Amino acid sequence: MFMGAMPSATRQGLMFVLSSPSGAGKSTLTRMLLERDPSFVLSVSATTRAPREGEVDGKHYFFVDHAEFDRMLEGDEMLEHAEVFGNRYGTPGKPVAEAIGQGRDVLFDVDWQGASQLRASQLSQALVTVFILPPSMRELERRLRTRAQDSDEVIARRMEKSRIEVSHWEDYDYVLINDDLATCYSQIETLIAAERLRRIRQPGLAQHVDTLNKEFDALIG
Secondary structure, three states, X not given: OOOOOOOOOOOOOOEEEEEOOOOOOHHHXXXXXXXXXXXXXXXXXXXXXXXXXXXXXXXXXXXOOHHHHHHHHHOOOEEEEEEEOOEEEEXXXXXXXXXXXXXXXXXXXXXXXXHHXXXXXXXXXXXEEEEEEOOOHHHHHHHHHHOOOOOHHHHHHHHHHHHHHHOOHHHOXXXXXXXXXXXXXXXXXHHHHHHHOOHXXXXXXXXHHHHHHHHHHHHHO
16 A cells, blocks of 8 residues: 655645546646646556557556556555556556655546546545536537547547536536636636645644744743
8 A cells, every 4th residue: 555745845735637528628728737837747647558659658657567557456556547448547646645745736637437536545635626518519529520530430429428427527626618728727727726725735834823822922921
């Protein structure tokens, strides 16, 4: 079992989840957040699939075999995991715990099932979840077709999957409608700023209040 790092910063970091149906803008928002906010790092998953050309172990994924993946699961080292098209993916907890203990914010690109597992994890106190909705299903379909990457059959499957994903919107802390990318990103910045100021994320506050009380006692003494 992984152990959470002791706080070494003025605040503890966030586990920040962005989820959305395909085409709602999650990938673009994720890229913008990583480019504009240096406190954020992208969560690196472990996977049993083979590396693709240009992928670096430890940067894009931790590449492991099935035996190692099983060992990590049995050792309760994963925050969340899933199987996709015969390949297994999971988030090792130790690097995430170390990052948030150092005041870094970890960005997760997971679906509602991954978000649910993170809520049940040992680090759930650091979790903030955001679901991105499209302005309409017609607009979502238009965005998927504008990509010109998928066949009609694939788009139909993505649309059906989107309906399932949208049905879990109430599970999230925040729900935003991405009808304008700049506005949606600004809203994300606002809620991040608020979450960073939560009392539970500022481990130094108790010591500061204790100092204030001692100063008060000295003043009236």
